[in-house]
Amino acid sequence: MARNRLIMAPGPTNIPDEYMEELALEFPHHRTQEFAVLLANLENNLKKIIKLANGEVVIFTSSGSGAMESTVANFFVTGDTVLVIDIGFFGQRYKAMCETFGLHVIHLPYPPGETYQLEDVRAALAAHPEIKAVYVTHHETSTGVLNDLQALGELIKPLDDTLLITDSISGLVIHPFDMDAWGIDAVAGGSQKGFLVPPGLSFVGLSQKALGKIARATTPRFYWDYRQMIELAKKGQTPSTPAINLMKAMLRSSNDLLAQGLESVWQHHYQLRQYLESKMLAMGYTLGVTDEAIRGNVIVPINLQPGMDSLAICRELESEHGIITIYGLGEKMHSMLRIGVIGPLNATDIDQFSDALAKVTKKLYNY
Amino acid sequence: MARNRLIMAPGPTNIPDEYMEELALEFPHHRTQEFAVLLANLENNLKKIIKLANGEVVIFTSSGSGAMESTVANFFVTGDTVLVIDIGFFGQRYKAMCETFGLHVIHLPYPPGETYQLEDVRAALAAHPEIKAVYVTHHETSTGVLNDLQALGELIKPLDDTLLITDSISGLVIHPFDMDAWGIDAVAGGSQKGFLVPPGLSFVGLSQKALGKIARATTPRFYWDYRQMIELAKKGQTPSTPAINLMKAMLRSSNDLLAQGLESVWQHHYQLRQYLESKMLAMGYTLGVTDEAIRGNVIVPINLQPGMDSLAICRELESEHGIITIYGLGEKMHSMLRIGVIGPLNATDIDQFSDALAKVTKKLYNY
Structure with a gap:
């Protein structure tokens, strides 16, 4: 399929x-x-x-x-x-x-x-x-x-x-x-x-x-x-x-x-998370969890730049790029993206996501 | 499939x-x-x-x-x-x-x-x-x-x-x-x-x-x-x-x-139920619901002959004929079959079931 x-x-x-x-x-x-x-x-x-x-x-x-x-x-x-x-x-x-x-x-x-x-x-x-x-x-x-x-x-x-x-x-x-x-x-x-x-x-x-x-x-x-x-x-x-x-x-x-062995699954997700973090940091975002020691390997939460709206970004990512990512929950609904790194993903997917996010923020916010 | x-x-x-x-x-x-x-x-x-x-x-x-x-x-x-x-x-x-x-x-x-x-x-x-x-x-x-x-x-x-x-x-x-x-x-x-x-x-x-x-x-x-x-x-x-x-x-x-229209679905199941009942009656079984007016069109419950065990019949139907039917619930567990007539079934399926049931009861009980 x-x-x-x-x-x-x-x-x-x-x-x-x-x-x-x-x-x-x-x-x-x-x-x-x-x-x-x-x-x-x-x-x-x-x-x-x-x-x-x-x-x-x-x-x-x-x-x-x-x-x-x-x-x-x-x-x-x-x-x-x-x-x-x-x-x-x-x-x-x-x-x-x-x-x-x-x-x-x-x-x-x-x-x-x-x-x-x-x-x-x-x-x-x-x-x-x-x-x-x-x-x-x-x-x-x-x-x-x-x-x-x-x-x-x-x-x-x-x-x-x-x-x-x-x-x-x-x-x-x-x-x-x-x-x-x-x-x-x-x-x-x-x-x-x-x-x-x-x-x-x-x-x-x-x-x-x-x-x-x-x-x-x-x-x-x-x-x-x-x-x-x-x-x-x-x-x-x-x-x-x-x-x-x-x-x-x-x-x-x-x-x-x-x-497969659970150890390799843990390791895979740890590496994916770190790779996505490095890309988001390079794009100028800050991470939702500042202390590395307590970061999980399920999502990378990032704080958007002032003026950006996560719901608008999610809609645009989905409709224009076929990418599903999720906005924040609770008080950070509009100011946070929660980018999942679980499932059969690899570094190429993360590159694809990062490129699409850059295009969307360029289009919506000239960022 | x-x-x-x-x-x-x-x-x-x-x-x-x-x-x-x-x-x-x-x-x-x-x-x-x-x-x-x-x-x-x-x-x-x-x-x-x-x-x-x-x-x-x-x-x-x-x-x-x-x-x-x-x-x-x-x-x-x-x-x-x-x-x-x-x-x-x-x-x-x-x-x-x-x-x-x-x-x-x-x-x-x-x-x-x-x-x-x-x-x-x-x-x-x-x-x-x-x-x-x-x-x-x-x-x-x-x-x-x-x-x-x-x-x-x-x-x-x-x-x-x-x-x-x-x-x-x-x-x-x-x-x-x-x-x-x-x-x-x-x-x-x-x-x-x-x-x-x-x-x-x-x-x-x-x-x-x-x-x-x-x-x-x-x-x-x-x-x-x-x-x-x-x-x-x-x-x-x-x-x-x-x-x-x-x-x-x-x-x-x-x-x-x-x-499709729900009326045709009701009618289909009503006819299937009646057809299966007629076959079971012809084979000498009595129906679990004696009053026609209150019979549903989901299952045909039949009373087995004395000495028959519904669990043995179900096992044999499944293993030898690839047919799943279900035993009774509660006090009638061993003495009743509950034969489903719902789903994409037709008269040919009911004939196939009846033939298989006859073979199983012949083998197990010489009936």
């Missing part, structure tokens, strides 16, 4: 032809043994990718936000206290979800482009021993910042009654992730970022510590209920009819990722 | 090649104008199909059960009373969902293969004027019974504080449906039955009466929250990244259904 467009967005990404073609092939009916094998193989691959030796993976037919909601709906009693580390749009989404489910939220917000401070978390945990979970976004897609999860894990692992829960929808596959070693209790992932398949599937990895908290939960959940999913998955079944053809595509992509 | 298997199941169905191929084509990024047009067109088609002139349609990335859950999570205050008409597996699912969300359920159960009695509903509504909603499955996929919704609508339409909510996941497209004329307040649908696209999308149609109840709800919901979805859809957006390629396939199939 010829590629008509170059997608440099935080995801969905450009998708390799073979995964798109997989979607058009016959798929097993969900009440057959063939489906049971598909489900088990996909669960096993996901466990390998998140490095979970001793726990469970549940797979949802939903956007990634559904997987996030499930990590709010399955562990708590109404009124429980949780700590939400918030470095942007998706941190705020966790806060909103927790409040929706009647949890008492201790909120630790940080300005866009910054990461959390470990001392603040330590202090909050000391002041509030009743905290039942700490929520943190791994890679914050609204700002491009990668939070350090390992340090949080070391802090929280010894606390028997506190879970460490993360949304790594855009982080997984692109960055190292080690659920067991880092002491992550629940991680939400999605199909449409590093896995390079279309949106529509999400999943959650659950540690033994997390599994031990499910029985105490009283918040209402049916579709997101881990209990029924885990019980039925053992028999190769799902509670309702899942997005089977997306599961097939994700099985294939996860097979390929594991065969 | 050559068809390797004949699917005679309640869905997913055989899927026309052109919808499968649509899944493998490039799809718009969800933050573009192209996506906004796709979303609006799909919503409009769905409104036409469910005959909703003055209301809203929300589209979820989920199995049909997610759409069902949304109709429980969006209208009520904990402790509200609802009436659940239960004629099988999916009626019981509504009951479980309502109880999960802390609603007080008045339960009207009927034996498998039977429909509800209008007098019972009338009596329950009279005895309990506090009833905030009546839940009813349109076509009950576990038994093959089609409930009459029009009579319920006439009963409930005059009650300002009572909603009529239905799961028509397997009923829509296959059977007439008229949301406005019948006075249905919320209907849940899915992609993988009459719409002939793979599973992974669901939707809900909402009447003005239903929309008027959303503000009073206190039950927790985020992913299923109609408010954010309706607000963002007006701007051509969704709260999270949806299953865009499934939306494209469903837009195409719904375009085709509307162009």
Whole structure:
């Protein structure tokens, strides 16, 4: 299939032809043994990718936000206290979800482009021993910042009654992730970022510590209920009819990722990100994340020059050059571009993007 | 694409090649104008199909059960009373969902293969004027019974504080449906039955009466929250990244259904069902639904002969004949076949199925 467009967005990404073609092939009916094998193989691959030796993976037919909601709906009693580390749009989404489910939220917000401070978390945990979970976004897609999860894990692992829960929808596959070693209790992932398949599937990895908290939960959940999913998955079944053809595509992509080796995927994205950064800096833009140490490899956020409008630039890039890139989220909507570097991209694509951006800003702003 | 298997199941169905191929084509990024047009067109088609002139349609990335859950999570205050008409597996699912969300359920159960009695509903509504909603499955996929919704609508339409909510996941497209004329307040649908696209999308149609109840709800919901979805859809957006390629396939199939005319689709399935029934009766089986007036056109449920096991028959049909059909649900799991007649099937397929079934029962049971 010829590629008509170059997608440099935080995801969905450009998708390799073979995964798109997989979607058009016959798929097993969900009440057959063939489906049971598909489900088990996909669960096993996901466990390998998140490095979970001793726990469970549940797979949802939903956007990634559904997987996030499930990590709010399955562990708590109404009124429980949780700590939400918030470095942007998706941190705020966790806060909103927790409040929706009647949890008492201790909120630790940080300005866009910054990461959390470990001392603040330590202090909050000391002041509030009743905290039942700490929520943190791994890679914050609204700002491009990668939070350090390992340090949080070391802090929280010894606390028997506190879970460490993360949304790594855009982080997984692109960055190292080690659920067991880092002491992550629940991680939400999605199909449409590093896995390079279309949106529509999400999943959650659950540690033994997390599994031990499910029985105490009283918040209402049916579709997101881990209990029924885990019980039925053992028999190769799902509670309702899942997005089977997306599961097939994700099985294939996860097979390929594991065969290729995740280290090479991380390295590839790191190099792409650095190359794009160097081009944007040379064109006179500043980066949205000033500290190199906390920059993720999913997007390169750049601050536009005064007077430029990201929405106008995105429209022109799409209509005149067939390139999809995305404007800022929140207060930086108009002043920021979030240029995705994930998916099957290479240096030539980044050159193409940079040339097109130069033409667009020349045309619109004589820059 | 050559068809390797004949699917005679309640869905997913055989899927026309052109919808499968649509899944493998490039799809718009969800933050573009192209996506906004796709979303609006799909919503409009769905409104036409469910005959909703003055209301809203929300589209979820989920199995049909997610759409069902949304109709429980969006209208009520904990402790509200609802009436659940239960004629099988999916009626019981509504009951479980309502109880999960802390609603007080008045339960009207009927034996498998039977429909509800209008007098019972009338009596329950009279005895309990506090009833905030009546839940009813349109076509009950576990038994093959089609409930009459029009009579319920006439009963409930005059009650300002009572909603009529239905799961028509397997009923829509296959059977007439008229949301406005019948006075249905919320209907849940899915992609993988009459719409002939793979599973992974669901939707809900909402009447003005239903929309008027959303503000009073206190039950927790985020992913299923109609408010954010309706607000963002007006701007051509969704709260999270949806299953865009499934939306494209469903837009195409719904375009085709509307162009073809739903009447011819209903008629086609009615004729197929009757033809399959006649073949099964001729082979000595009895039908799971004795009353012709309440038989749906989605499946033909048949009672096997004593000593036969539906699971063994399904396995043999699949492995030796490439035919997928499904065993019973619940207490009739082993003694019933549920033979799907939806999807692009014709009389030749039914002949092929009947011949294969005869060979299998001859081999396994000398019948």
